[in-house]
Amino acid sequence: MAKMTIVHRSSPLGWLATLSLLCGILAMPVDIETECSEGTNAKYSLVFTGKWSQMAFPKQYPMYRPPAQWSHLIGVTHSSDYHIWQSNEFASNGVREFAEKGEAWTLMKEVEAAGERIQSVYGVFSAPAVVGGTGQTSSEFEVYTRHSFLSFIVRIVPSPDWFVGVDSINLCEGGHWRENVSLDLFPFDAGTDSGFTFSSPNFETIPQEKVMQITSSFPSHPANSFYYPRLKHLPPMARVTLTKIKSNHIFSLPLEPTQSNQIPIDNEIKDPLINTPLDCEVSAWSPWGLCRGKCGEPGMKRRTRYIHLHPANNGQPAPHWRKRKPAILITACER
Numbered sequence: 607m608a609k610m611t612i613v614h615r616s617s618p619l620g621w622l623a624t625l626s627l628l629c630g631i632l633a634m635p636v637d638i639e640t641e642c643s644e645g646t647n648a649k650y651s652l653v654f655t656g657k658w659s660q661m662a663f664p665k666q667y668p669m670y671r672p673p674a675q676w677s678h679l680i681g682v683t684h685s686s687d688y689h690i691w692q693s694n695e696f697a698s699n700g701v702r703e704f705a706e707k708g709e710a711w712t713l714m715k716e717v718e719a720a721g722e723r724i725q726s727v728y729g730v731f732s733a734p735a736v737v738g739g740t741g742q743t744s745s746e747f748e749v750y751t752r753h754s755f756l757s758f759i760v761r762i763v764p765s766p767d768w769f770v771g772v773d774s775i776n777l778c779e780g781g782h783w784r785e786n787v788s789l790d791l792f793p794f795d796a797g798t799d800s801g802f803t804f805s806s807p808n809f810e811t812i813p814q815e816k817v818m819q820i821t822s823s824f825p826s827h828p829a830n831s832f833y834y835p836r837l838k839h840l841p842p843m844a845r846v847t848l849t850k851i852k853s854n855h856i857f858s859l860p861l862e863p864t865q866s867n868q869i870p871i872d873n874e875i876k877d878p879l880i881n882t883p884l885d886c887e888v889s890a891w892s893p894w895g896l897c898r899g900k901c902g903e904p905g906m907k908r909r910t911r912y913i914h915l916h917p918a919n920n921g922q923p924a925p926h927w928r929k930r931k932p933a934i935l936i937t938a939c940e941r
């Protein structure tokens with residue numbers, strides 16, 4: 607029986623091409639054990655759902671060149687001693703190139719090397735890119751007794767070096783293959799580019815920093831695209847749903863979508879809409895100007911400030927704002 611595993615091919619890009627081909631020809635019924643004991647395997651469908659909407663993430667939401675979207679997904683099934691990426695560890699060069707530019711070549715070479723040298727990688731697969739912040743993509747993959755872990759990575763586009771993904775979720779739990787797993791995904795910073803906003807120009811981080819989760823308060827800087835000081839937690843940026851494909855299920859017929867592909871899509875429709883308030887951000891007031899007026903009489907002086915970010919989703923408006931640009935504060939003074 608053909609397997610998803612293709613870790614010994616010479617060309618990394620050839621893997622993806624071959625995987626696409628295999629997905630079209632694997633139409634045989636597959637017997638799958640429910641126990642993840644020695645020698646058994648299981649097949650899963652993976653559905654990735656972007657939740658990167660302007661309502662949920664109103665700050666600096668990318669609208670043009672390019673608008674918010676997701677790269678293709680690179681997934682790996684492996685044993686417990688392998689990590690394609692890890693929080694609080696340095697990203698590999700492959701992860702750097704993928705997180706910064708969406709280029710998968712080096713990452714594929716690294717995965718291939720892990721499969722050949724330490725036999726840790728069982729298979730690699732991909733899912734197509736999502737054009738838009740809230741679209742969906744899907745794929746299927748296979749896990750095996752001693753390679754029951756799934757990891758994947760999807761680049762946030764546009765971004766300096768930001769991505770979402772999963773590091774080593776074990777699909778064998780208590781001796782059984784898990785039937786259904788859903789995980790909310792939050793943004794990570796690869797630690798290789800110091801840009802603060804989605805569309806920051808390239809700005810290499812020297813020395814390289816470790817992979818860190820981005821939160822509503824970290825990095826603690828108002829310029830950061832995910833900085834929402836009023837939020838305790840960021841809303842989920844994406845979700846992944848893994849569903850074990852039943853025994854005797856027809857495996858991946860592109861022209862006839864499988865039932866397992868449809869279930870998560872139905873679930874997503876019932877999700878409540880997230881509406882994140884974005885408070886207005888203003889500059890500091892300028893120093894007071896000169897006191898103007900006739901000598902010996904009360905005069906007037908003024909100071910100004912500017913709006914950095916307009917409020918959205920019922921966020922707080924600017925204090926002392928008078929619908930003028932810039933805001934002007936005037937007070938009496940003695941000359």
Ligand SMILES: [Ca+2]
Nearest residue numbers: 795797799800
């Ligand atoms: Ca960074």
